[in-house]
Amino acid sequence: MISSFTTFFEKFPFLNSAAPYLALALAIICLAVFAVLTNIITKYMIVSAIRKIIAKSSSSRDDILARRKVFSRLSHLAPALAIYALGPYFLDDIPVIANGVTTFSLIYLTVICVLFIDGLMNAGEEIYRTYKISRTFPIKSFVQVAKLTLYFLGFVAVLSLIMGESPLTFFAGFGALTAVLMLVFKDPILGFIAGIQLSANKMVAVGDWIEMPRYGVDGDVIEIALTTVKIRNFDKTITTIPTQSMINDSFKNWRGMQETGGRRIKRSVFIDVSSIKFCDASMLERFSKIHFIADYIAKKDKELAAFNTEAGADATTLVNGRRMTNVGTFRAYTEAYLRAHPKISKDLTLLVRQLQPTEHGLPIEVYVFTNVTDWLEYEAIMADIFDHIFASAREFELSIYQNPTGSDFGKLAR
Template sequence: MDFIHHWIVNLGVDADIAIYFSTTLTIILVALLCIVANFFTKKIVVRIISHMVSKSKFKWDDVLLKRKVFHKLSHIVPAIIIYYFAPTFPRYQHFIENGANIYLIIVGLIIMSTALDAFNDIYQTYEISKIRPIKGVIQIVKIVMGILGIILIISILINKSPFILLSGLGALSAVLMLVFKDSILGLVAGVQLSANDMVRVGDWITMPKHGADGDVIEISLHTVKVQNFDKTITTIPSYSLISDSFINWRGMQTAGGRRIKRSIFIDVNSISFCDNEMINRFRKIQFLSDYIDERLAEIEKYNETHHIDRSTPVNGRALTNIGVFRAYITNYLNHHPGIHKGMTLMVRQLEPTEKGLPVELYCFTNTTDWGEYETIQGDIFDHLFAIAPEFDLRIFQNPSGHDFKSINNEMKRLTTLEH
């Protein structure tokens, strides 16, 4: 500035007026220098770095480039230039230096935040990110950096040491606890979820209280996002997964089999002992031929051993159509290609109800795919509903309009015949 001032005075300009001219020219020159430096950094240095990154075999530097970390670094250069030119304006040096420092802190926070986002992107390319997500931890780090940045900016503005402000935070702890309640709860919940491996990205969870039934797509500091099967998104507070119950279907997916647990209701009035005609008919069924022979031999041996009088079916042991039907279902499931043979498989009777006798199938498919599971389950019950009459069994169903209409037509027919 002194050089410019002398140069202007030598041109014949008044000394007092020359001060204003020299100050204005100096400001313009510094501004031009900042613009040129920023342009040089962005257009040349960053372009060279981008070219080197594109040629590199590593993937992490591509993420940094995509997040524009290098571009944001260019904003530091003008602030450094302004800071070092501050002594040129002695009267305003303190304000210029403080402004430059505050600007550097803000830019530094933005760069670190972007770098953390880039680190999270890189981390998500590894399988461990589904087991141990770090987005919540990164958000905590951002909050801490933001608080420290604010403390530094305030300390610069009031010209006090930041340690004085930090020492006063104890008195504000209650306020901070209130303001950051969700963040603290989220942090604690995130640590528990991660430490206990309760939920991962990609897990299928069910939480009726929050209307969630789908796959976890994101675990953050405050929330867990679930994409439901109808493609809607449900956002659940992280601490709700700790305080409330939910179902995680990961065990089913890992085991490789999905459970079928469904009953067929049999009309108890259709249950009866098997006569010779029924037994001969059942012998022709592929899944029952060996079973019939083995059971008949066992029953006959038992009755002979205990001298049972079989002149009445009440005495001794005998085959029933419901028992043969259960044996058929068991053999049918054992030979079904869609049923997992290494998991529990049984056909059992439950307690009779006003709807009949429940015959429950309890088994597992050999796939966890939803569509394939429903197809296998549907095919099995389609077959069983169709095959039940072959065992002289009736499937229970509440009377429908068609049933009442048939009864009414039959009554009319009988009335007509009587007359």
């Protein structure tokens, strides 16, 4: 093509000396025009048509391909292919420049292919996140490893094109640098292995609530990447920790609580030991009017009366035989109240028990599960339950223990 342009310019005597240069310039301009036209046709016609089709489709997943510019990146292949195919034709008389343009077009093709595959991986990972399995088996770390491999291969391909050597030559050279590469990529390698262990053993997933006191972590996992895990704490701060630390260090995962659908309440009420006593007839009569334990009082009274009669216990003294106490009746009432509570799970453990007495009194522990896991609702339910327990203790002539306050000392002084 250059020879044809040179012959054309030589027809003009005043352009004789500049004919070869003008022919070269015209050939390059023609090649550039073809590349630009190819790019315009591909980008503004074909890609635009694809975008319109995607916009009209009912699926939202193909929108991700458009948002990640997968088709836009792919459109850049057209001008690169045009330069590669037409370069030798337009620059046939100057092999050095023709070879340089061919090499440039191959480098450009390599870069575009790398960017296209990178965008495809990003889109694929985002589409994968729309499925439920992505919570228990995230693939972000695998995608990042694939990207590292992709960019490494792209770098080797570009380097081999520039140097004019086979890629195998560079791979042989990299083999000698294995130790150095392992040192440089130590964190990505450890993170990748840790990511496989986390996913394979289902230790943690995006959306899990975890606690890791060593790092001050108490919140939801929002991202599991190649080298880091991001957690949004409940105070809205974000903590980033190394992925391998979740293998090397211990952490608490609350996923089991969320999957079970129940959240545990484990809290004690301390009873002043001096207020504990046997129930007399007037107390039992009053307690029998409490709906939750009316049946319990009647049944227990018959059971103890039969036992004391059989044992021949002297009823004139309360310590003889078996007697109901106000703290035992209070414990039975609390359990009955919890069993009737609509927000307490009946399928999980429901227990009201005594613990070992301490200097603060006798602990009555409530060990139950709510049938909701939402934090705000859980706190409201727990507060409502213990409001009722604290208030009802007086009905059983029990005193809740608390350390002396300034007002207590003031009363003593008076």
